[in-house]
Amino acid sequence: MDLDLSSVEAFRAEVRDWLARNVPATPLPSLETEKGFAAHREWERRLGAARLSAVSWPEAYGGRGASPLEWLVFEEEYYAAGAPGRVSQNGVNLLAPTLFAHGTPEQLARVLPPMAAGEVIWAQAWSEPGAGSDLAALRATATRTDDGWRLNGQKTWSSRAAFADRGFGLFRSDPASERHRGLTYLMFPLDADGVTVRPIGRLDGKPAFAELFFDDVFVPGDDVIGEVGQGWKAAMSTAGNERGLTLRSPGRFLAAAERLVALWREHGADPLLRDRVADVWIKARAYRLKGFETISRSDDIGAESSVNKIFWSELDVELHETALDILGAEGELEGDWLEGYVFSLAGPIYAGTNEIQRNVIAERVLGLPR
Amino acid sequence: MKFVLDAEQRLFGETLHKLLTEAGTPGVIRSWAAGEHDRTLWTALAQAGVFALAVPERHDGAGPRPIELVTAMVELGRHAVPGPVVETLAAAALFEGVGDEELSAEWLPRLAAGHAVVSLVPPSAEEAPPCRALDADVADLVLLTEGEGLWSARPEGTPRRSIDPARRLFTVTPAAPLASGPAVREAAAAAYDLGTLACAAQSLGVGRALLDITVAYAGTRRQFGRSIGEFQAVKHHLANAFTGLEFARPLVYGAAVSAGSPEFARDVSAAKVAASDAAYVTARIALQVHGAIGYTDEYDPSLWIRKAVALHSAWGSPANHRARLMKALS
Ligand SMILES: Cc1cc2nc3c(=O)[nH]c(=O)nc-3n(C[C@H](O)[C@H](O)[C@H](O)COP(=O)(O)OP(=O)(O)OC[C@H]3O[C@@H](n4cnc5c(N)ncnc54)[C@H](O)[C@@H]3O)c2cc1C
Secondary structure: OEOOOHHHHHHHHHHHHHHHHHOOOOOOOOOOOHHHHHHHHHHHHHHHHOOOOOOOOOHHHOOOOOOHHHHHHHHHHHHHOOOOOOOOHHHHHHHHHHHHHHOOHHHHHHHHHHHHOOOOOEEEEOOEOOEOOOHHHOOOEEEEOOOEEEEEEEEEEEEOOOOOOEEEEEEEOOOOOOOOOOEEEEEEEOOOOOEEEEEEOOOOOOOOEEEEEEEEEEEEHHHEEOOOOEHHHHHHHHHHHHHOOOOOOHHHHHHHHHHHHHHHHHOOOOHHHHHHHHHHHHHHHHHHHHHHHHHHOOOOOHHHHHHHHHHHHHHHHHHHHHHHHHHHHHHHOOOHHHHHHHHHHOOOOOOOOHHHHHHHHHHHHOOOOO | OEOOOOHHHHHHHHHHHHHHHHHOHHHHHHHHHOOOOOOHHHHHHHHOOOHHHHOEHHHOOOEOOHHHHHHHHHHHHHOOOOOOHHHHHHHHHHHHHHOOHHHHHHHHHHHHHOOOOEEEOOOOOOOOOOOEEEOOOOOOEEEEEEOOEEEEEEEEEEEEEOOOOOOEEEEEEEEEEEEEOHHHHHHHHHHHHHHHHHHHHHHHHHHHHHHHHHHHHHHHOEEOOEEHHHOHHHHHHHHHHHHHHHHHHHHHHHHHHOOOOOOHHHHHHHHHHHHHHHHHHHHHHHHHHHHHHHHOOOOOHHHHHHHHHHHHHOOOOHHHHHHHHHHHHO
């Protein structure tokens, strides 16, 4: 057992150096706004040109074939440098792993390079008005035609769909099917004929997600991921990634915890808040070490990944609540900490609510009866 | 980078688990609490190599091996082993740090072999820490540090009883000087860090055992015609306990890995806060999920519940360690 990171120090230095020269001096506008979205897309292009937008992918698709450890180190440097939020995240972290597991070589070659280059930004379309935690209750349909599929129905809460280019989601392709059977995983353009995107303001009013209405939207057969009718299986492999480390890497919280310690000090190091700041720092370190443990394991972590999702989402809320309390009367005012706070509040809800994750841990990890 | 135990380290933990399961620790704990201080288990632990982990090879030990030491203490916590184990390990670090070869040669080989039970007053740098040593009446030697002085000490009067019936805490007073000088101060700090790490690992083991015991109980206890483990409120309690313990573990092992580095004290404090909090939360959940039976003295799991409470504040309260951490960060 060791924590010897010397093998990745050269990579770390390269990333740090590039970021020091390239991270915008003034923060970009919020990525949940039209202007901010465009600025963040531009940033993705720069990252892509330096082959830093998806370091763990194979080189053939625009990555660097980075090891899991290199990826963790990249993330540490990325957030320590105060680099912009990742507008490409749904594609890079959710769709791409699904394609690696279930996509065809043609799909990989067609979809991944423009994703890495920041040219195509993706939105995830799973949830529906009647299918939230109970995703298998979804009703949007895909109907087979001669050369592809026609999509109908409604999706909702699709992050960044207001400004994104393409979407991926689950549709019921067998009308006689129920629950998780008869679903197909499809990709579709958000500007296709028949797609209506209605942005939804999140808690602070920014159009961070959107409702999608499908009215006979044509999708070519090549855009089915995995087997027709086997979409649930493919979707669950993406869900596993979301719950594991990739969606919110440890580096993000390490950097935020350091900023919290600095904020606490700048505001007079109030002893009444000291223990809370300490706990946040401790938890950020715990998540970092848990990440090292996870990538060191040779077995599949399976349902245990649920524990990561609970931990980082609660840590994020705790971290930002503490920041707002340090800020006192300033806490309610618009600014980076408030933006982070609003963002953090959704963490326990998306990517499988924390109640659902607790069910998973209790039943599949601890073996309690259903 | 490989941040998991290797096969040999895992085997060491499994061997101790087996040894302790066969020893039937609940009985041992109850005898210890009743004042019968049989050393059979202590000797067995020494033979398994536990105390040698903090003793250098030149004094018949195998140490320092902080990772194996943590592995061992997790198992000892899992079985709620009584006695001044943490104190004896910390004493080894204290002797080693003081560097008085005569003193080391007198005590360390005996300590490694399990022939010397040593207790001490945790040498915390806090202001006016309580001057109490665990199981001082059982120990062959009791140590006390004051500034640059190392003393042997003797217990005074009757012990204070802890919520953990196996923990009896004695007020001690200095008896004879053993060593003095700046090395003592440094050695005391090193011993405190090692003892705190051992205590954190012990807490982690206590918490892990409580989770296992409680999951098993939730699967068998029936109310309203079904097992209580089917109720979501119970499930979520247990999932929370699991989450806390899962994230305390890497902090405890991470601190062991940083032994010898300038970050050791900081990392030990982080580990102690997380492990003792996780064990404490698990103890509260264990109590709640067991219902009234968990609140009884005679039911064995309550031995673990009470140990989790005691260890929460032993070797520095969480507040102390948070303060120390924040100081280290500045
Ligand atoms: C900011 C944000 C971004 C999102 N982005 C996307 C996206 O890009 N794509 C997408 O498809 N979706 C997205 N979602 C939707 C998200 O996946 C759902 O909100 C989530 O699955 C929960 O569904 P729901 O909101 O319908 O809540 P519900 O399922 O109605 O749950 C309401 C409450 O009931 C609890 N509950 C439900 N079932 C159980 C149960 N079995 N046991 C215990 N408690 C239960 C839940 O935990 C929750 O507290 C996003 C949501 C947010 C907030």
